Amino acid sequence: ASESAAKLPSKILDLMDGFKASKALFVASKLKMFDYLKTKGPLKAVDVANEVGTSVCGTERLLDACVALGLLEKTSQGYSNTDSANTYLTSDGEYSLHGYIIHSNDHLWPLFTNLESAVREGSRQNHRAFGRKAEDLFKDYYHSQEVKQRFMAAMHSIAHLTARDVATAFDLSQFKSTCDLGGCTGALAHELIQIYPNMKVTVFDLPEVIANISYFQPSEQCAAPVTFVSGDFFKDNLPEADLYILSRVLHDWPDEKIHVLLSKISAVCKPGCGILLAEMVLDDEKKNRSTALLQSLNMLVQTEGKERSGSEYRGLLEQHGFANVKIKLTGNLLDVILCIKT
Ligand code: SAM
Structure with missing residues (x-):
């Protein structure tokens, strides 16, 4: 069993998750979370939820997923954008992909x-x-x-x-x-x-x-x-x-x-x-x-x-x-x- 566990089909597993990752990115973008974090970050989940008008528990899970996907950073002060989120994910970023x-x-x-x-x-x-x-x-x-x-x-x-x-x-x-x-x-x-x-x-x-x-x-x-x-x-x-x-x-x-x-x-x-x-x-x-x-x-x-x-x-x-x-x-x-x- 340990041998088969060592050979996880990670590429396939990543592909199976691909739609969840895409949707997490889309929802965070649609709710303009990257825009709020650019101007007001670092913010705690409760502050993002209050800005956006969403539930605290849902917002925290979405933000944590975005951290794990490499879109956000998380420190004791709260969540903030990565450089790439500032450039590509905010609606006014230099090379904003927000529209797409x-x-x-x-x-x-x-x-x-x-x-x-x-x-x-x-x-x-x-x-x-x-x-x-x-x-x-x-x-x-x-x-x-x-x-x-x-x-x-x-x-x-x-x-x-x-x-x-x-x-x-x-x-x-x-x-x-x-x-x-x-x-x-x-x-x-x-x-x-x-x-x-x-x-x-x-x-x-x-x-x-x-x-x-x-x-x-x-x-x-x-x-x-x-x-x-x-x-x-x-x-x-x-x-x-x-x-x-x-x-x-x-x-x-x-x-x-x-x-x-x-x-x-x-x-x-x-x-x-x-x-x-x-x-x-x-x-x-x-x-x-x-x-x-x-x-x-x-x-x-x-x-x-x-x-x-x-x-x-x-x-x-x-x-x-x-x-x-x-x-x-x-x-x-x-x-x-x-x-x-x-
Ligand atoms: N060239 C742009 C780009 O690369 O971002 C836009 C590409 S978009 C996929 C196709 C463009 O062709 C649209 O702007 C659309 O309005 C235009 N288009 C489609 N049919 C057209 C037509 N019959 N006459 C003139 N433009 C047309």
Whole structure:
């Protein structure tokens, strides 16, 4: 018995606990405990419970779990944030992931509850999770101001965290103008202007998104303003640009829709101009990167898209006259692919 006890399947046991750990993080974030601890910590459990309006016994257990998960510190004075909680978990942290955490709790969690049905049926589960059949993924997000704000905050938090690595993965100085198609809040666009102050940067997104961007604009003055244009990239004319960016856009769609979009871009793209993709790029054998492979399940439960490998992206791009496809794995959440129109 002692021999089998020594060989605990710790990886499997950790995975079995994964959902409890995720939910503990989500609930502590939703209750803004990291925000209170940043401004008022160290605090005892009873003080956090009073600030938040929760039970003392439940709050103490949640805080202790967060300590054990490495999110908080506990001393005789009480609980306080780790440095990483201050940076990533507070809602105003420099690289706050608060928006994505709330999106994960409120939107992705109900969808993942239906993962079994998604796998059985091979299709998205919005109708089961939210009782509404979505004709279009983004109509589903933009039907209410609250859901739209939450989705945009989620996109913004990851875009802000990855923007520098995406913008610097390749030297883009040859491109005088850039259009970030589906560029949402403009987080990547602002980073591009920081790095290439002479670049003319346009963000193109659906009218519902463009109407809601002001909340997400940086408070400091940028070197040059980002231009925001509203439209539908499947139907409307695309703004002119030397470089078209598609960041976390292609993974939302099936190949047929991607062909429509890439052929539209190809039609307006002059030789020497390019496309830059930012996506989680899978390895060709699709076996090594659990974050990206789990993200592909995330696409299954809510879209008709999926994550793809470098060869799959190369194949899609080459069919539309884009060559010299270069793939850079950044080590950040998003990788970058650059190609040039021949
Ligand atoms: N590029 C951003 C990023 O990486 O954070 C946002 C990615 S989000 C997954 C996809 C974006 O594409 C959303 O902002 C959405 O509004 C936009 N989008 C979806 N369908 C669109 C369409 N038909 N025309 C223009 N934008 C669209």
